[in-house]
Amino acid sequence: MNMNVRIAAAAYAVPPDDEAVEAVLEREQTRVETSLSPLSPESRRKAMEGLGLNRVRVCGDNQLYGLVLEAASKAIAEAGITARDINLILDYSTWSSESWSNESSSSGSSSSESLSGKSSRGLSFAHRLSADLGAENSMILSFKVGGCAGLHVAIKTALGWMTMDESIQTVLLVTGDAAPEGNRSLLPITMHGDASSAVILRRQGTEGPLLLGVEAMTLGHLHKAITMVRTNGHLDIVVDALCMEREVRPVYFLNMLRMVNKALAAASLSLKDVDHFIYSNLSRRDREGFCKMVGLPKGGLPPTLMEEYGHTFASDLVINYANMRRDGLIRPGQLLLFASAGIGFTWGVTLARA
Numbered sequence: 108m109n110m111n112v113r114i115a116a117a118a119y120a121v122p123p124d125d126e127a128v129e130a131v132l133e134r135e136q137t138r139v140e141t142s143l144s145p146l147s148p149e150s151r152r153k154a155m156e157g158l159g160l161n162r163v164r165v166c167g168d169n170q171l172y173g174l175v176l177e178a179a180s181k182a183i184a185e186a187g188i189t190a191r192d193i194n195l196i197l198d199y200s201t202w203s204s205e206s207w208s209n210e211s212s213s214s215g216s217s218s219s220e221s222l223s224g225k226s227s228r229g230l231s232f233a234h235r236l237s238a239d240l241g242a243e244n245s246m247i248l249s250f251k252v253g254g255c256a257g258l259h260v261a262i263k264t265a266l267g268w269m270t271m272d273e274s275i276q277t278v279l280l281v282t283g284d285a286a287p288e289g290n291r292s293l294l295p296i297t298m299h300g301d302a303s304s305a306v307i308l309r310r311q312g313t314e315g316p317l318l319l320g321v322e323a324m325t326l327g328h329l330h331k332a333i334t335m336v337r338t339n340g341h342l343d344i345v346v347d348a349l350c351m352e353r354e355v356r357p358v359y360f361l362n363m364l365r366m367v368n369k370a371l372a373a374a375s376l377s378l379k380d381v382d383h384f385i386y387s388n389l390s391r392r393d394r395e396g397f398c399k400m401v402g403l404p405k406g407g408l409p410p411t412l413m414e415e416y417g418h419t420f421a422s423d424l425v426i427n428y429a430n431m432r433r434d435g436l437i438r439p440g441q442l443l444l445f446a447s448a449g450i451g452f453t454w455g456v457t458l459a460r461a
Contacts, residue, residue: 112269112308113315114459115188115277118181119304119426120174121164121416126291128160128298128417135292142294145349154295159391163300163417166285174303175232175283176239182279182305183240186314190240193307194275195268198233198249199257200282201420201450202335202344232281246275254333255387256323256447257282257421258306259455263321265308280306284420290344293333293418295351297389299344300417304425316443316459322370324362329355329452355452360400363448366456367401370444374458378402382441383431387423387448388413397446409436423447437461 132139143151166174183190231249236242246268253260258280265278283303291299309315332350336343371377378401386397388411398407411427419426424445431437438461445457 108266108318108320110266110269111311112266112318113312114306114318115309115312115315116182116185116307117304117425117429117432118178118185119302119422119429120177120181121300121302121419122166122170122174124165124167125162125415126165127162128158131163131291131298135289138289139292139294142292142346142348146295146352150295150352153392157390157392157395158298159394159414160298160417161414163291163298164302164415164419165291166301171283171285171301171303172232172235174301175281175305176236178283178303178305179236179240179279179281182307186307186309188277188307188309190242191244192277193240193242193245193279195246195248195265195278196233196236196242197261197265197278197280198231198236198282199251199253199261199280199421200232200284201251201254201257202284202287232283236279236281242279245279253323253325253421253451253453253455254449255389255418255420255423256449256451256453256455258424258445258447259321259323259457260453262306262308262318262457263323266318266321269308269310276310278308280308282421284422287342287344290342293344293346295348296333296346297393297418300419302416302419302422302426304419304422306425316461319374319376319458319460320370321455321457322366322373323453323455324366325451325453326358326362327451330450332452333450359448360396362454363397363446363456364400366454367444367446370456370458376442376458380442381444383437383443384408385424385427385431385443385445387446388416388418388427390418420449421447
């Protein structure tokens, strides 16, 4: 990279309420059985035993946008800037306002809020934030690409805008995701916990890790692995377990390693140079697979709040990074490698020097 762009701040917000994974499995028993039924008994057993999640955070009605606003406000304060300094706001939420707003409309709701409080009808979180934060002059962007890997796509998109327009000095990236009702189980992959997060990128700054590179790839023919469908006006997240087992899993870590090596090679670095791997919180089994891929011992990744938060989609990386900084685990000069994969199907890696 030829630009001096830093991660000036990163913050997150989670709802105070939570629910035991066992309670979710009992309540969504039919969904779980339907999702796992195409798999062999051995694959079903591995999915359940390798979960490693105890509880998930749960949003109430009209709560998610409040969490997005909270995370954004925290990030702005941490970066030591004002909202008027923000030139671009990018919302990369996966289960975001438009889909929920349509459901709210079809159900006859007269409220301008979606059922999960995500945003006003037809508007992304970025639109509301620009007004509520006082950043009315900022450029507004929103997309649904990458799912858990959305942070990499968002950073790469922001860097593109910053490259083409020198007036864009500060970018606010936000995401907020809450499971549709009855869709907290995403077995055989994970369990959905609700959360929001925010990252601020600054050009020519002096504080925060310096971005060294971002790589992302998609395999569109695997989009059916995880999709959102509408049935009788109700939204459902559908996991195609056979597609995950037969088509995604065989190439999952191969493509992840390809992105890792590509990002490192572009920065003239190698795996042995990485001081901290920051990886998503899908499951214990998935994190053990990542450790094996990069040559870490079992349990070699930094501890996370995965057991208590669940998998929070693209917020996973921000939560893990923010907590590592809070705990003093990241020292100046250390190399950070962020990695995740998600719907699309998408893989992404971001490199930064603290």
